[in-house]
Amino acid sequence: PAExxxxxxxxxxxxxxxxxxxxVALLKKLDTENYNVVVVSPRNYFLFTPLLPSCTTGTIEHRxxxxxxxxxxxxxxxxxxxxxxxxxxxxxxxxxxxITDNSEIKGAVVENEIPxxxxxxxxxxxxxxxxxxxxxxxxxxxxxxxxxxxIRKKIMDCVETAAFKDQKDAEIxxxxxxxxxxxxxxxxxxxxxxxxxxxxxxxxxVPEISxxxxxxxxxxxxxxxxxxxxxxxxxxENTLREEKIDIKTKTMVKKVTSETVxxxxxxxxxxxxxxxxxxxxxxWATGNAVRPIVKDLxxxxxxxxxxxxxxxxxxxLVVQGTRDIWAxxxxxxxxxxxxxxxxAQEGNFLGSLFNNMAKTExxxxxxxxxSSQMNLQAGGTPPAEAAQEIEALERRLxxxxxxxxxxxxxxxxxxxxGSEKAVADVxxxxxxxASGGSMxxxxxxxxxxxxxxxxxxxxxxxxxxxxSKAFGRDISRE
Ligand code: FAD
Ligand code: NAD
Numbered sequence: 001p002a003e004x005x006x007x008x009x010x011x012x013x014x015x016x017x018x019x020x021x022x023x024v025a026l027l028k029k030l031d032t033e034n035y036n037v038v039v040v041s042p043r044n045y046f047l048f049t050p051l052l053p054s055c056t057t058g059t060i061e062h063r064x065x066x067x068x069x070x071x072x073x074x075x076x077x078x079x080x081x082x083x084x085x086x087x088x089x090x091x092x093x094x095x096x097x098x099i100t101d102n103s104e105i106k107g108a109v110v111e112n113e114i115p116x117x118x119x120x121x122x123x124x125x126x127x128x129x130x131x132x133x134x135x136x137x138x139x140x141x142x143x144x145x146x147x148x149x150x151i152r153k154k155i156m157d158c159v160e161t162a163a164f165k166d167q168k169d170a171e172i173x174x175x176x177x178x179x180x181x182x183x184x185x186x187x188x189x190x191x192x193x194x195x196x197x198x199x200x201x202x203x204x205x206v207p208e209i210s211x212x213x214x215x216x217x218x219x220x221x222x223x224x225x226x227x228x229x230x231x232x233x234x235x236x237e238n239t240l241r242e243e244k245i246d247i248k249t250k251t252m253v254k255k256v257t258s259e260t261v262x263x264x265x266x267x268x269x270x271x272x273x274x275x276x277x278x279x280x281x282x283x284w285a286t287g288n289a290v291r292p293i294v295k296d297l298x299x300x301x302x303x304x305x306x307x308x309x310x311x312x313x314x315x316x317l318v319v320q321g322t323r324d325i326w327a328x329x330x331x332x333x334x335x336x337x338x339x340x341x342x343x344a345q346e347g348n349f350l351g352s353l354f355n356n357m358a359k360t361e362x363x364x365x366x367x368x369x370x371s372s373q374m375n376l377q378a379g380g381t382p383p384a385e386a387a388q389e390i391e392a393l394e395r396r397l398x399x400x401x402x403x404x405x406x407x408x409x410x411x412x413x414x415x416x417x418g419s420e421k422a423v424a425d426v427x428x429x430x431x432x433x434a435s436g437g438s439m440x441x442x443x444x445x446x447x448x449x450x451x452x453x454x455x456x457x458x459x460x461x462x463x464x465x466x467x468s469k470a471f472g473r474d475i476s477r478e
Contacts, residue, residue, distance in 0.1 A: 007036045007079055012117035014038070014354065015097055017087045019046050019069045021343035022329030023122035024453075029351025033078035034358030038114055040099055042086045044069050047145060048457065049340060050448050053189040053416070055148035057155070057197035058473040062145045064460035067453040083114075090119065090297045092322050118324050120350060121297070121311060125288035125330040125338060134256035139284035142186055149478075151283060155194070156477040158280035159202060162209050175280035176212040179261055181253050182285035183219030184226070185415045188236065190283055191217045192418025195243045199419075201473045215245045216277065218263060220252040225423070227337065228413060228434075232423040235436040236415075243418050251275075256282065288338050294331045309333050315405030317350055326350055336408050349406045356400045363393045363400075414444050 007013070012035055016023050019041040027039065048065040055062045073080045085099040088111075097119065101110045127143055129135040140154065141147045155178070161167070162175035178194055180187045195215050203210040217224065217240065223233045224240070224247060240247055248265070254274075255262040261277045290298075290310055297311065298304040303321025304312055311327040312320045313334050319325040328350060329343030336342040370386040381389065412426035412433075422444035423436040435443075445465075452458045 011036050011078075013115065014118045014120070015040065015114055015116040016120045016122065017041065017097070018122035018124060018329070019043055020122060020124050020329060021046075021049070021340040022124075022332075022347040023120065024069075024072065025344040025347030026120060026122070026328065026351045026354075027072065027076070027080075027347075029348050029355070030076075031355045031358065032076040032080050034355065035078070035118070037076070037078065037080045038116075039069065039073065039080065039082045040085055040087050040097065040114065041069065041082075042084065042102060043144075044082070044084045046072065046453055048448075048452055049143075050451070051461065052142065052145075052148055053186070053193045055145070056142065056151040056190060057193050058152060058475075059193065059196070059468050060461055060464040062148055064457060064464050065452070066145065067457060072453075085112075087123065087293055089293065090121070090325070092297065092300065092325060095119075095324070116324075118354070119326070121294065121319070121325065121327040121331055122329050122343070122347065123291050123293060123331050125310070126291050127284065128287045128289040129284070130286070132253060132255065134258075135284055138256050138258050139181070139282040142190055142283055142285055151190075151281070153477055154281050155197070156475055159206055159209070159213075159475075160477065162212070162280070163206055170278075172209055172212050174259060174278040176209060176214060177277075177279050178213075178215045178281045178283075179218065179277060179279040180215065180283045180285060181218045181261070182287065183217055183221070183224030183247070183249070184285060184287060185413075187217055187219070187283070187285040188224055188240070189416045190285065191215050191240065191245050192243070192416055195245055195418045196420075197473060199243075201475060204472070205475055216248060216279075217245055218248045218251050218253060218261070218277075220250070222249050224249065225415065228415070228423060229425050229432070232425060232434050232436055236417050236423055239417050239419070239421055239436070245418070288330055291331060307333055316353065317346055317406055334406070334408075339413075341411060342408055345408055346406060353403060356403055360397060360400050363397050367393050367397075414440075414447065416441070416444060 014035040015038045017040050024046045045066040045068050051060055051065045054060040069082055073082055083099060085101050087097050088100045089098045096113045096115050099112050099114060127141040140151045158175045162172045180191045198213050225233050225236050237247060250266040251263045253261050253263045259278055261279055263275050265273045265275055267273055294311055298307060301321040310331045310333045313327050313332045314320060317326045317328060319327050328346040330338040367390050370381060370390050373380045374383050374386050410427050412424060414422060414424040416422045420441050421437050422441040424440050426433045449458055449461060452461060
């Protein structure tokens, strides 16, 4: 096959799983000329997740935050292969990854194996449901592009169904009730975007039922955004309340049906009460769970038996108990939060590490070649020059081998909270700086804009912002 012809047998095969924050940062940094690189992911694009909540209401169109992986790889040197497939299992003893084409259109071959010399697992995480009955069947998640599209469709379906001729009163209330479970940044940002959509567009276009529109944010802990500073938590909760978002803290969802959420509320006196909340749209944002492929690999490695939240890695991101397997991002447990910032820094670190490893190998080979020439007096480089070159190479090798372990640098956390306000806990010089409000929103916008993957993405996002401001969001239900 053509692919085998392109592979250089003198180079190691590096297989990278995933095209998310971690893997793409690695690919950006990696000098792909040093390896036969194979990228496997069911998603043939990179997704800029920080702006995903804005796609649920059409503030930003989904394609503006996607970047095709083939466009990213096109600029890389050497043999880089991409397979749109899911890695279904990793055999670390035989050093092969099994891949499956799970897309709609299938050819004669749907399963295959890829042998690797080095493997990077960057498959991210899936949505946590904690086994709560009815969640998977009845709610929308907010992790992938398809999720955002589904939510956008459902919001308008609820509104149009509520506006149906002679719709029942209780049914209007239910359909117009949008419930968000999980008060982490995903839930808060989505609730804020949804309330904006209502205030700025739905209210104008569907005035007859608009007083019934309501957003409820449910959180099991005493506060939303628990990872932010106390000052910003208070600011966020006050702002959300001003926006008329109903925040229900100390409320843990226990069961979901097609039209209701059942939750346990801890009352101020410490007693518990069971409540049933009817909803039209339910968005489930309770954080991450380990993907099956990662669970499967963990179960095969004795050193991973105590790890619960993903692949335990050492300070060089090597998966504990394996050789030649590294893990980055949300599927790795390195002691940091599962964020894009961490994943990108880990990917970038591995890219440098692999570049160094390739240099080390090439220097070592050259030293070996020069020493053999000198020993055999076999001509080639004159001995004095060879000795000098060996010395220089060894100096360089010492520097390369002195590579420091991975250390994460936290730049801060930001979240959009609706009505053109944002909160930011930013690390500044040696201190922390917390701010919330409209200026922070401008900072949030410019920071995310500068972080977009490409100039194309940046231009599209700005155009989307201008478009939705000038003409309102498009409420057509596709
Ligand atoms: P991902 O980016 O999720 O990528 C995983 C990749 O693996 C995907 O390409 C996926 O298709 C692929 N994959 C999955 N299964 C397989 C398989 N079996 N085989 C091969 N490939 C597979 N973090 C921040 O720091 N700031 C933010 O503002 C922020 N906003 C967010 C907003 C939302 C709505 C969400 C959901 C998350 C947000 N995050 C944010 C968190 C951030 O997106 C994640 O921490 C980050 O995506 C993790 O990167 P990753 O590379 O580990 O995984
Ligand atoms: P999260 O884990 O941060 O928050 C989930 C919340 O759901 C928790 O507060 C938890 O108490 C609550 N919860 C869990 N089960 C519940 C139940 N049954 N009933 C009610 N509440 C329940 O999840 P997330 O917001 O999806 O974020 C995931 C990761 O992505 C985090 O590391 C986060 O920092 C990152 N992220 C960052 C940003 C940002 O920086 N703007 C945006 C989105 C996500």
